[in-house]
Amino acid sequence: MNIAIIGTRGIPNYYGGFEQFAEYLAKYLVDKEHDVSVYNSHYHPYQEKTWEGVKIIHKYDPEEKIGTSGQFIYDLNCILDSRKRGFDIILQLGYTSSSIWGKLLPNKTKVVTNMDGLEWRRTKYSKKVQQFLLYAEKLGVKYSHHLVADSIGIQKYLKDKYNENSTYIPYGSHVVKDYSVDCLKEYDVTAHQYSMLIARLEPENSIEIILNGIDLANQGQSFLVIGNHKTKYGDYLKRKYKHNANIRFVGGVYDINILNNLRYFSHIYFHGHTVGGTNPSLLEAMGSGALICANDNLFNRSILGDDAVYFKTKEDVRHMIVNYPNDKRDEFVNANFIKIEKLYSWERIVSQYEELFNEVVSQ
Incomplete structure (x- = not known):
């Protein structure tokens, strides 16, 4: 399969959870002989065009200059670029700043979205921002061919609120053996x-x-x-x-x-x-x-x-x-x-994503 991952600042991970996940998943998929591209912010510290066999596509990201609103421009740039790549699957990690561009996602590509948490419930946001995030969540559901829930609670929420089925695949980790x-x-x-x-x-x-x-x-x-x-x-x-x-x-x-x-x-x-x-x-x-x-x-x-x-x-x-x-x-x-x-081993988690992609592409 020809697979793209969008919705992160890029790999290798210099930021957080989705980036760490994208790193593990992309490497695993390449090892399984899939063609994998990950979209990176143009100011990501890693500036090469490939990493561990993964294609890196840098796109302009003005977040450092204009703040959070820059994420919307970065996501738009990634989505517009994806229209000319012929991907079989686009894995979208989160929906907060990308789902408003959902209509622009390539028509012939299957979009799988990890819905992340219930962002609109976060108390750090004003009422208006919470309303927008709830709207963005609705669009994320609308423009996806398949949803991934990383907890049973999120899976239940998606079914109750949108009557949408989702695949439960949690985040991964590993057991630490050595301490000092x-x-x-x-x-x-x-x-x-x-x-x-x-x-x-x-x-x-x-x-x-x-x-x-x-x-x-x-x-x-x-x-x-x-x-x-x-x-x-x-x-x-x-x-x-x-x-x-x-x-x-x-x-x-x-x-x-x-x-x-x-x-x-x-x-x-x-x-x-x-x-x-x-x-x-x-x-x-x-x-x-x-x-x-x-x-x-x-x-x-x-x-x-x-x-x-x-x-x-x-x-x-x-x-x-x-x-x-x-x-x-x-x-x-x-x-x-x-x-x-x-x-929750990483090996188990990333293999479940590969199985899901195979199912979605064959539908």
Whole structure:
């Protein structure tokens, strides 16, 4: 098959979850002798025309100059270019800034869209932006030949709201086998004597609930907040908790080896995401051997099941910090390792996409 991937800033990954996924999938498909192209922003650090056998198509992206609206222009440029390439399949990762151009997608190409999370529910957006995102979601459904849901919750939502079937294929991860305490020195913490969260500092990620609970517990142990805090909401959080020296805003950390070690050696890893599908950072936490306390919602429970504990309130967080069942650590960690290996391994995930593409093309 001749396959294109759009909707990312490009590969190799220098940004986030969809880029990481595109990297794994494109490499796998090339190894299976498919012809694969990935669209990259023109300012992507990797400027070659091929990567690991994958064709790289750079298109103009003005986001750095004009902000978020530049994503719409970049997606338009990618879609217009795709019209002359003769692709059998276009995999569209997300719909936020691309679905308004859906009418321009090539007529003879089958479009498969990963619908990502419920973007319009994100509280960081104004009411008008939320309304637009809901409209964009509707267009994403309309102009796709097949939908992919990366969580059972998203699959159910698409069926209930649009009466559309979708294929459930989650995000992927891998089990980490080797650990080292060396990186802990940089963060001035001791193994299992600190807790942490990794997230974009946004309200829907339960940041305040978690930090309120940490503040309430007053255990005297460090709590690492990993994520870009140089934002309006980040400034608000730093002001709110400046009285508590144990709550430490350390900024973004993008080295996966450091993140895996920090998660593994933490007392508790808090996962507060409330919106979206199979969150990549949750699977990474499972694969790194972290002891997880997650926000109690359908998305998280569908992944973790009984192999974690859950919170809804700051009192729940306080209770978990003080009373987390450490006798369950090995049981929870090993069960989550098994899940990653059997259900969420990258090899399994990317092979499911290949199977889906074969089915869609043959329809």
